[in-house]
Structure formats: C-alpha cells, structure tokens
Amino acid sequence: MRVLVLGAAAGGGLPQWNCGCLNCVSARRGDIPSQSQSSIAVSAEGDAWVVLNASPDIRTQFLDQPALHPRSVRDTPVSAVVVTNGDIDHIAGLLVLREKTGFDLYATGDILNIFADNTVFGVLDPAHVTQNRMQIGTAFEPAKGLTVTPYHVPGKVPLFQEAGEVDTAMISENTIGLEITAGGKTLQYVPGCAMITPEIKKRFATSDHVLFDGTIWENDEMKNTATGVKTGLRMGHIPLSGPQGSLAQLADVTTPNKTYIHINNTNPIWNPASAERQEVLDAGWSIAHDGMEIDL
Numbered sequence: 001m002r003v004l005v006l007g008a009a010a011g012g013g014l015p016q017w018n019c020g021c022l023n024c025v026s027a028r029r030g031d032i033p034s035q036s037q038s039s040i041a042v043s044a045e046g047d048a049w050v051v052l053n054a055s056p057d058i059r060t061q062f063l064d065q066p067a068l069h070p071r072s073v074r075d076t077p078v079s080a081v082v083v084t085n086g087d088i089d090h091i092a093g094l095l096v097l098r099e100k101t102g103f104d105l106y107a108t109g110d111i112l113n114i115f116a117d118n119t120v121f122g123v124l125d126p127a128h129v130t131q132n133r134m135q136i137g138t139a140f141e142p143a144k145g146l147t148v149t150p151y152h153v154p155g156k157v158p159l160f161q162e163a164g165e166v167d168t169a170m171i172s173e174n175t176i177g178l179e180i181t182a183g184g185k186t187l188q189y190v191p192g193c194a195m196i197t198p199e200i201k202k203r204f205a206t207s208d209h210v211l212f213d214g215t216i217w218e219n220d221e222m223k224n225t226a227t228g229v230k231t232g233l234r235m236g237h238i239p240l241s242g243p244q245g246s247l248a249q250l251a252d253v254t255t256p257n258k259t260y261i262h263i264n265n266t267n268p269i270w271n272p273a274s275a276e277r278q279e280v281l282d283a284g285w286s287i288a289h290d291g292m293e294i295d296l
Contacts, residue, residue, distance in 0.1 A: 214260025
C-alpha cells in the first residue's frame with residue numbers, strides 16, 4: 001500500500017490567512033515549511049488512487065503529486081473520494097472536482113445529507129459522480145485491492161451545523177475513522193477524534209500504521225496563543241499533551257508506526273526546535289508533512 005500525505009495541517013492550513021501567531025509568522029518567513037489542509041491519498045498498487053477527505057487545497061495538492069496527474073486528455077487516476085466528516089476542510093475540495101470526470105464519492109448518511117441540503121454540491125454531476133452511503137462496520141472496496149471499513153469515532157457535528165448545546169464527543173455518523181487494508185497491511189486514518197475509546201485502541205494495536213488527530217498540543221492552546229476562545233475538546237479534538245492527552249493514552253499501543261496529522265497552525269510541534277516536537281518524537285511518533293510518503 002502506498003500513502004501520500006497531500007495535506008498535513010488542520011483547517012486553514014499553515015500559515016492561516018488571517019493569523020499572525022508565531023508559527024504562521026515563521027511559515028511566512030520560510031523558517032518552517034508551509035502546510036496545506038488535511039488530506040491523504042492511498043493506493044494498493046500505485047495505479048488507482050483513493051483520496052481521503054477533499055481539502056480546499058486539493059487542486060494544488062494534486063499538482064504536487066505526479067501520481068495523481070491525468071494520463072490522457074480527460075482522465076484521473078483517482079477512482080474514489082472518501083470523507084470522514086462534514087467539516088469544510090474535508091468537503092470543500094469536492095467543488096473543485098466538478099469537471100465531469102467520474103469518480104465514486106463515499107460518505108455516511110449524515111454527510112450525504114449535507115450534500116443533498118446544500119445545492120452548491122449539485123455541481124457534482126450524478127452522471128459522473130456516484131454518491132455511496134457507507135455503513136459503519138461494513139467494508140467496501142473503492143479501488144482494486146483496497147478495502148475500507150468505517151468505524152465510530154467520538155466527535156461533533158460540523159461547525160456550520162452547530163446550534164444550542166453542542167455534544168462534542170457524540171457517537172454518530174458525523175465523525176468516523178477509516179481502517180484501510182491492502183496486501184496484508186492495515187492503515188488507520190483518524191484525523192478528528194474527541195475521545196479515545198477501547199475500540200479505537202483495539203484497532204490501533206493490530207495495525208501497521210496509524211494516522212491520528214494531532215490538532216492541538218494542549219487543550220487551552222487557542223486561548224494561550226490569543227487565537228481563539230474554544231478549547232480543543234470543545235472543537236472536537238483531543239489534545240496531545242497531559243495525562244488525558246493522546247500521547248499518554250496511546251503510549252501502550254505497540255503499533256509499529258504512529259503519525260500525527262491534521263495539525264493546527266498554533267501547535268508548537270510544527271517548530272523543529274520545540275521541546276514539544278521532541279517529546280512527540282521521543283514517544284515514538286512521527287509528524288506528518290505535505291508530500292510525506294508511506295509505504296506499507
């Protein structure tokens with residue numbers, strides 16, 4: 001199985017358009033690499049590709065990956081797109097993929113309802129783009145030799161659907177993880193997670209590589225960087241640090257490879273010289289970046 005990290009950052013990317021935090025300033029100066037918004041592509045054999053989450057940066061992400069370039073006048077090696085939730089940074093890129101070249105779109109019923117309720121997604125011509133409802137726990141094959149199984153991950157509704165009291169760790173079809181298998185190898189892809197459940201740990205323990213939610217370092221990161229008022233948990237993302245953070249909770253998971261992805265622009269692990277980044281590396285994790293390739 002080949003995995004291409006198309007985008008490693010959380011929504012807004014790095015630098016974020018309206019942000020002057022330390023990381024964004026450093027990225028604009030070229031002191032740390034810029035990163036685009038969260039998406040990966042997977043393939044069993046390097047021929048047919050499946051894109052997991054359609055980032056607003058998808059056109060540039062495809063441009064940067066020759067494996068995803070057209071092979072003829074009107075063509076794409078991308079056979080399918082699978083989305084893990086309805087956040088803007090995971091569905092807005094679908095609007096770029098509207099030029100009447102066919103692919104299959106997979107989402108849960110809750111996310112398909114978002115597409116049906118927002119007429120702008122009508123640009124995905126049903127004559128070319130087939131929308132398929134994923135069933136939790138039921139495997140499907142979006143490309144030859146590649147099997148995907150969606151499973152529950154605690155999370156919340158997309159920001160634009162929030163109203164009143166928000167359940168930030170609900171078990172529903174709004175946020176899911178994906179187990180991808182090919183050639184006897186297993187990859188877990190969980191770019192958004194509010195709480196680590198026993199099922200998640202069990203799946204991770206028997207996998208070859210885990211790509212997990214690295215959005216924020218500490219729960220009060222937005223407040224501490226003066227970039228917002230919400231905590232990480234309020235946004236539906238478990239922090240990395242602290243006794244209840246993902247570093248501690250997943251320390252006993254002996255997966256050969258663990259990588260943080262979907263990393264917010266404020267997260268200090270973007271800084272190669274930071275103590276936080278070193279702590280992540282010392283714990284046996286790697287940190288995703290645009291253009292990263294994983295071979296399983």
